[in-house]
Amino acid sequence: xxxxxxxxxxxxxxxxxxxxxxxxxxxxxxxxxxxxxxxxxxxxxxxxxxxxxxxxxxxxxxxxxxxxxxxxxxxxxxxxxxxxxxxxxxxxxxxxxxxxxxxxxxxxxxxxxxxxxxxxxxxxxxxxxxxxxxxxxxxxxxxxxxxxxxxxxxxxxxxxxxxxxxxxxxxxxxxxxxxxxxxxxxxxxxxxxxxxxxxxxxxxxxxxxxxxxxxxxxxxxxxxxxxxxxxxxxxx
Amino acid sequence: xxxxxxxxxxxxxxxxxxxxxxxxxxxxxxxxxxxxxxxxxxxxxxxxxxxxxxxxxxxxxxxxxxxxxxxxxxxxxxxxxxxxxxxxxxxxxxxxxxxxxxxxxxxxxxxxxxxxxxxxxxxxxxxxxxxxxxxxxxxxxxxxxxxxxxxxxxxxxxxxxxxxxxxxxxxxxxxxxxxxxxxxxxxxxxxxxxxxxxxxxxxxxxxxx
Numbered sequence: 001x002x003x004x005x006x007x008x009x010x011x012x013x014x015x016x017x018x019x020x021x022x023x024x025x026x027x028x029x030x031x032x033x034x035x036x037x038x039x040x041x042x043x044x045x046x047x048x049x050x051x052x053x054x055x056x057x058x059x060x061x062x063x064x065x066x067x068x069x070x071x072x073x074x075x076x077x078x079x080x081x082x083x084x085x086x087x088x089x090x091x092x093x094x095x096x097x098x099x100x101x102x103x104x105x106x107x108x109x110x111x112x113x114x115x116x117x118x119x120x121x122x123x124x125x126x127x128x129x130x131x132x133x134x135x136x137x138x139x140x141x142x143x144x145x146x147x148x149x150x151x152x153x154x155x156x157x158x159x160x161x162x163x164x165x166x167x168x169x170x171x172x173x174x175x176x177x178x179x180x181x182x183x184x185x186x187x188x189x190x191x192x193x194x195x196x197x198x199x200x201x202x203x204x205x206x207x208x209x210x211x212x213x214x215x216x217x218x219x220x221x222x223x224x225x226x227x228x229x230x231x232x233x234x235x236x
Numbered sequence: 237x238x239x240x241x242x243x244x245x246x247x248x249x250x251x252x253x254x255x256x257x258x259x260x261x262x263x264x265x266x267x268x269x270x271x272x273x274x275x276x277x278x279x280x281x282x283x284x285x286x287x288x289x290x291x292x293x294x295x296x297x298x299x300x301x302x303x304x305x306x307x308x309x310x311x312x313x314x315x316x317x318x319x320x321x322x323x324x325x326x327x328x329x330x331x332x333x334x335x336x337x338x339x340x341x342x343x344x345x346x347x348x349x350x351x352x353x354x355x356x357x358x359x360x361x362x363x364x365x366x367x368x369x370x371x372x373x374x375x376x377x378x379x380x381x382x383x384x385x386x387x388x389x390x391x392x393x394x395x396x397x398x399x400x401x402x403x404x405x406x407x408x409x410x411x412x413x414x415x416x417x418x419x420x421x422x423x424x425x426x427x428x429x430x431x432x433x434x435x436x437x438x439x440x441x442x443x444x445x
Contacts, residue, residue: 003392003395003396003436004392004395006378007378007379008375008376008378008380008399009374009375009377009378010374010375010376010378010399011374011375012261012372012373012374012375012403021371048325055381069389070393070394106289138396140396140400147399151374151376153284166409173372174373175273175275175278175371175372175373176273176274176277176281176370176373177273177274177275177277178277179373179407179410179411180274180277180410180414183410183414185412190418193418193419194274194414194418197274197277197279197417197418198271199267199270199271199276200276200280200422200423200427202347202427202431203276203279203283203344203347203349204267204270204320204349205347206345206346206347207344207345207430207431207434207435210345210434210435210438211342211345211346211434211438212432213346213347221411225269229372233294
């Protein structure tokens with residue numbers, strides 16, 4: 001599932017800022033600087049995130065020729081998580097604790113148990129395969145739009161951070177507000193109408209008289225008064 | 237101000253009262269969030285779509301414009317509805333005719349609005365399917381028309397172009413909605429017509445019961 005095949009899950013962003021004239025050179029450098037680096041089993045790192053090729057998650061040698069295609073920058077965000085399974089670690093710890101306590105003839109202290117757990121976790125990291133997650137991104141450079149093929153909060157947060165670090169450009173979610181702003185453009189009338197628009201009472205409190213309103217009268221009236229009050233004040 | 241009793245920790249309510257701050261009205265907070273960045277336009281758009289695809293424009297016919305060719309939109313098999321505020325329940329309607337479901341209309345008449353909607357978009361012989369969310373217009377379960385290209389690089393171009401067309405069609409429908417929503421037509425014609433549309437469905441529902 002992603003840019004290349006299958007069904008699509010998509011969040012769209014507006015790219016904020018101007019692409020530099022020498023973008024090919026600078027983007028290649030910065031993409032290479034933020035390429036994915038695998039998590040080392042020797043370290044204590046749990047997660048690693050960076051760019052990889054959209055066509056192959058193991059291709060980390062990224063040149064412009066590989067990530068630029070017909071006006072689009074095509075990349076994937078790869079995130080590896082290396083975390084030994086907690087239940088397995090717990091079981092292993094219990095077994096090893098019993099074994100050591102039997103050998104020594106005395107109970108292990110809390111500090112010794114903590115140390116043992118860290119040693120076992122380190123050992124397990126060497127045999128646990130990392131969990132890999134890859135999400136495609138397609139940046140239409142001319143249109144200033146970026147499509148990210150996931151709605152997952154963690155991956156979207158990772159994208160926002162990595163994108164600004166890499167390209168020195170910002171991203172804004174392309175939602176109703178952006179579309180409304182584009183629709184209004186420089187038309188003063190449209191801009192002021194949009195600015196004055198407030199939620200429709202019926203689509204907030206229900207259509208009175210059509211059916212009994214499920215909210216208590218008090219709650220419904222409260223919402224209405226909030227709406228009227230804030231519309232009048234223009235405070236929201 | 238609440239009196240402090242020795243040996244007893246103050247409750248949160250007492251601490252708030254002691255601080256002199258007033259309690260926040262959850263309805264006001266929810267409404268402010270709804271108005272922030274025009275979020276309400278998303279849920280009102282999807283609710284309007286359900287109505288328009290059923291009643292007006294000969295069942296969801298859109299003329300297009302601004303480089304977008306005309307298309308037809310229909311409502312798919314799933315709709316998610318929710319009232320304002322985080323604490324409110326969610327209703328998910330599934331079935332071959334969600335747009336015609338009296339239950340969905342009954343929920344809208346009660347103040348729930350569409351938060352996610354399955355839509356089908358048709359142009360010539362090509363069909364796009366997608367689930368649109370109200371908050372960011374996120375898309376999921378997108379099915380594009382069959383690709384005509386055979387080369388891999390051409391397939392990618394065509395796939396990207398088809399995604400672009402889908403977004404352009406939705407944007408075109410949103411522009412039609414905004415024209416209506418920001419004019420006096422909205423309160424004078426659209427909302428009364430929606431009321432009548434809902435009233436008929438609710439009447440049918442009670443007649444059937």
